[in-house]
Amino acid sequence: MAKKKLDAIDIAAQQRAREQAEVEQAFLTGVRTLRDFIAPSSVEIQASYFRLGAKYGRTIYVYGYPREIYTGWLSSVINIDEVLDISMFIYPVDTQVVLNNLRKKVTQLEASMNINAEKGRVRDPAMEAALQDAEELRNQLQIGSEKFFRYGLYVTIYADSLDELNFIQHKIETIFGQQLIFSKVASNQQEQGLNSTVPQLMDQLQIRRNMNTGAISTSFPFTSADLTDGKGVLYGINMHNNGLVIFDRFSLENANMVVFAKSGAGKSFTVKLEALRSMMTGADIVIIDPENEYQKLCDAVGGSHIRLSLNSDTxxxxxxxxxxxxxxxxxxxxxxxxxxxxxxxxxxxxxxxxxxxxxxxxxxxxxxxxxxxxxxxxxxxxxxxxxxxxxxxxxxxxxxxxxxxxxxxxxxxxxxxxxxxxxxxxxxxxxxIDINNAMVVFNIRDLEDELRPTAMYIVLNHIWNITRTDQKKRMLIVDEAWQLMKYEDSASFLFSLAKRARKYQLGLTTITQDVEDFVGSKMGRAIVANSSMQLLLKQSSSAVDVLSSVFKLTEEEQKRLANFPVGQGLFFAGQNHVHIQIQASDTEYDLINTSPTKQLPSETPIGGYGAV
CATH class of the missing domain: 1.10.8 (Helicase, Ruva Protein; domain 3)
Known part of the structure; x- marks a missing residue:
């Protein structure tokens, strides 16, 4: 009886083994099929490059770093507009081993310095700096505030030709060289370099550098700015990381904002979208509208539309x-x-x-x-x-x-x-007039050109008096603000509003397409300096140079600023700025868009964006 039970157990075990073997065989077949699916048509390995099908590639490794490196030093390479793979390998090292090696190193450095002093040689600043760094690292390791690691950084670049590959390599090496970071081509190790940068967790180059926690943290690759706040309104999509840009302008040191863009880049659309969403948070909106672009939105939300002209009763x-x-x-x-x-x-x-x-x-x-x-x-x-x-x-x-x-x-x-x-x-x-409404629009389109700046000045003063009388969270939007900047007194008054607005819970938004005149004036620059938020949409080539000087833009940002599609730009808030895509829902788009060429739903740009 016992023998029959044992035979049955053996049969069951054999059956499970056969089933497991079949499953493993099916898995391996799938792996081979997947590898065949993603593998290039051919692989050719040369001393200084390789070819994957029709693509050329080259692996570069970093072997030298400066004494100090700063957060974000790798971001310029990560954000470069080229196809590349970057691999970082980090190996923890036992603290006690490092302390023993540092003790020996400190002893050697002190002995060398004493010998130099006895022989009357000139002091060696590099040796003194090395001793100071070693002592400081010993102290930090001893108290546990730092750890020690071995760090390897490899970059594989791709191109359609050898000339293009050489050009991209030069760009990468230049970026590294500007920061005193030294790199080399992995000569005769291109296969190992390729294996080290494809996502299979293999460090076949094994070219590493000692780094402590602080130094290695500066190489964190995901350093794009994040402007997502716990409250506020949605401004758009962060193009760096596809995150939402949600921000409360009233949480900054002041709630002022400037918007610069050429005609047709979408500046009025963006401001109307922010105004509509800000109303949902309880803010009142007051607008000076020189071109009758805000009446449709005002009527949709039940606001007060005040038309100023010589024929009106206002x-x-x-x-x-x-x-x-x-x-x-x-x-x-x-x-x-x-x-x-x-x-x-x-x-x-x-x-x-x-x-x-x-x-x-x-x-x-x-x-x-x-x-x-x-x-x-x-x-x-x-x-x-x-x-x-x-x-x-x-x-x-x-x-x-x-x-x-x-x-x-x-x-x-x-x-x-x-x-x-x-x-x-x-x-x-x-x-x-009575501006006791959640949205009030002063339409000055029908005023004569000679009277417009005067009208804007008087309306601003009237709004300012109301703001001081009844203090609540408000946004004041001044479109085509360059008309005020032409006159010294009105420019000075606008600057005064920008300086004093926060005390009365007022956020001033100035919009202009005449960037050179606005930023070129003393008061214009002062208004920009007193605005915690700035939005730069697509600019003309002449305006890019002016704005790059004012906002300290990088070379890449300057290049993009003149070529942004409609609805994309640089959004500055406090100390951070991001590349943003303005997005509106279909309902918001229908309420806001006043483009003379009304788009059909199938023609609506991504995110329902429309330019004005």
Whole structure:
């Protein structure tokens, strides 16, 4: 009976062995089939290169490093626009073995230095630096703050011809050489080099260098910036690592942003997308729209669309004062508005651009006195309790100038076109607008070109007064900001907003396509410096040189900046910047796109992006 049981067990074991052998045979057959599938048609190994089918390849190894290397030193090679494979092999070394070797090395260095000193030789700085590094490493290893490793770095490059292969090799060696990193071609070891860089975990070259933890960490290959925050809005896709760029602009030192792009690169689309998404986080949006690009979005979200023109009934009084609660702010409200009105009148009277009539010192003094008297005639003084009175208008200022001595009558005549002349009405009466809405768009497209900068200045001042009166999280978007930068006073006012916006929970966004004039002016550069976020979309060739100097762009970034497709650019936030792809959903695209050539759904670019 026992024998029959043993025979049955043997039969079962043999059956399992046969099944296991069949499974192994099937697995090996599959492996061979996979290798045949991915293998090149032929492999040819030469002394300094190899060929895989029609492709040429060459393996380079790194054998020398400088005394100090810094984080990201390998990123320039990783991000180069060439086909290459990079392998890193890291072998841990027992700490005690390293300590014993370091002790011997320190002894040798000290002995050599003592001998040199006894013989009166000049000190050797290299030997002193080596001794200092060895002692420091001993201390760090002893307390466990550092480990020791053997590190191997191999790069295999590929090309379609030997000349191209040599050119790519020169580029790689130049990048390494600029950082005092020395590399060589693996002569007569190209097969071993290929095996070491294909993904099969084989280090057949075995060319290694001693490194501690700090040094080896600098070679971490995935060093692309990550701008994903725990809160905020989605700006787009990080093209370095396909991660999401989610960011809260109000979490930075200021919430200001500048957007530079040539016409058609998608700057208005990008800003509208951010505005739409920011509304979902509770932010109010105020927009100065010179080209009627935001009306469609404004209507879609139930916003207030205010059209400014000489034929409209909209009125904005530049003499309005903010109704602030803070005592210090209230004391300063009248004085601040007088300064703003000085700049506005210089612009209205033609005194802010080259070749204009300008204002003399006497005229400046008369305007100052006239402004103070005009407010006083309606009962408004420096006392904050009087600031709730109905403010004066330009008509009142005109009357004050007309009946005062000095240059007043002449100034009144120059101001008359805004009171009873061509430009009368729109800015010479009491305000009748209300921006108590989640989105407010000031459309100035229908204003004459001569009046546009003045209108932008007055609207900005009105928005600023509302911002100081009712403090909440807001975004102020100024499109075509270059029109303000043409005038010294309006540029200075815009810069003042950029500096003071954070105190009132305001984020200023300035958009321009005239990069040279904007960045070329003193105030323009100051606005950029006071903006924690910058977005550079596709630029003209002339603008690239200007922006590369301002933003310290690398050679690769400069090259890409002039060739970005629509919707891609460089996104700067704080100390980091990434290559970003702006993406919108189909619904957002339908709400935002105002391109004159409406695309069909099948023609919509990747991510639903449309340019304006």
């Amino acid at each position: 009125r904005i009084n530049p003499f309005d004062l903010p109704r602030v609660i803070d005592t210090e702010e209230a004391d300063d409200a009248l004085r601040a508005n007088l300064v703003t009105l000085h700049g506005l009148l210089r612009q209205m009277l033609g005194g802010s651009v080259a070749g204009s009539i300008g204002l003399t010192a006497a005229e400046e003094a008369d305007i100052d006195q006239a402004l103070i008297d005009t407010y006083a005639r309606v009962g408004i003084t420096s006392d904050p309790l009087t600031h709730n009175s109905t403010p004066p208008t330009i008509h009142d200022l005109y009357d004050t100038l007309l009946h005062m001595g000095g240059t007043g009558p002449q100034l009144a005549q120059r101001l008359r076109k805004f009171t009873s002349g061509t430009f009368a009405g729109i800015f010479s009466q009491q305000s009748n």
